[in-house]
Amino acid sequence: MSASEYKRQAAEFAAEMVRDGMVVGLGTGSTAAFVVDALGRRHKDEGLRFVAIPTSVATEQQAQGLGIPLTTFADHATVDLTIDGADEIQRGTLNLIKGLGGALLREKIVAAASSRLVIIADDSKLVDHLGMKTLLPVEVTPFGWEATVRHLEKFGAQASPRRNRDGAFFVSDGGNLILDCKFHEIVDAAQLEQDIRSVVGVVESGLFVGMATEAVVAGSEGLSRLAVG
Numbered sequence: 001m002s003a004s005e006y007k008r009q010a011a012e013f014a015a016e017m018v019r020d021g022m023v024v025g026l027g028t029g030s031t032a033a034f035v036v037d038a039l040g041r042r043h044k045d046e047g048l049r050f051v052a053i054p055t056s057v058a059t060e061q062q063a064q065g066l067g068i069p070l071t072t073f074a075d076h077a078t079v080d081l082t083i084d085g086a087d088e089i090q091r092g093t094l095n096l097i098k099g100l101g102g103a104l105l106r107e108k109i110v111a112a113a114s115s116r117l118v119i120i121a122d123d124s125k126l127v128d129h130l131g132m133k134t135l136l137p138v139e140v141t142p143f144g145w146e147a148t149v150r151h152l153e154k155f156g157a158q159a160s161p162r163r164n165r166d167g168a169f170f171v172s173d174g175g176n177l178i179l180d181c182k183f184h185e186i187v188d189a190a191q192l193e194q195d196i197r198s199v200v201g202v203v204e205s206g207l208f209v210g211m212a213t214e215a216v217v218a219g220s221e222g223l224s225r226l227a228v229g
């Protein structure tokens with residue numbers, strides 16, 4: 001079975017966690033898109049009643065197209081359940097790297113307001129140490145990004161701005177740039193998150209430390225539910 005099929009399996013399992021009356025955070029990316037599809041079906045076919053806060057313009061457009069009722073933080077202080085993907089999930093801690101899809105800021109705002117953050121993925125995303133497979137995305141203001149790179153280099157990062165295929169800078173939904181950062185080894189994710197945040201010009205990092213409450217991971221061994229610890 002393909003990675004995409006495993007993503008779909010994890011997503012459809014997690015979509016069943018949504019109950020009538022919930023405020024639901026909708027993640028971004030190819031795995032989260034399967035959740036949005038599944039919730040659109042549950043809304044239409046089963047009459048499931050919920051409202052959703054999307055974490056990107058792309059997810060908002062997908063949800064709107066499926067008739068999912070959307071809401072904002074103007075009307076809801078907390079989110080009952082957010083279901084989102086990740087680029088790396090550390091075994092045991094469920095600390096994450098997110099943001100290869102470029103939506104890390106909105107994803108983190110929604111995650112921080114959520115009572116439950118369920119991460120869905122195919123099993124290729126599980127790692128023993130964060131940073132083993134992917135670069136760490138860091139969202140920064142466009143002004144002075146070169147200075148921000150130099151500050152991040154003091155913490156051991158090799159950072160370069162993400163570009164689109166045409167060579168132009170990738171710009172996030174919030175109008176910011178993404179620096180993709182290579183760290184030799186991420187030993188203490190909480191400390192690194194603090195260090196990155198201390199740099200002027202950084203808006204947010206793609207390290208999600210202590211935020212995920214559960215992960216649903218699918219692979220050749222079947223589907224597993226992982227909790228912290």
Ligand SMILES: O=C(CO)[C@H](O)[C@H](O)COP(=O)(O)O
Binds near residue numbers: 031086099104
């Ligand atoms: O953090 C993200 C977007 O900012 C995504 O959740 C992450 O990139 C995983 O994407 P995919 O489900 O396509 O593998």
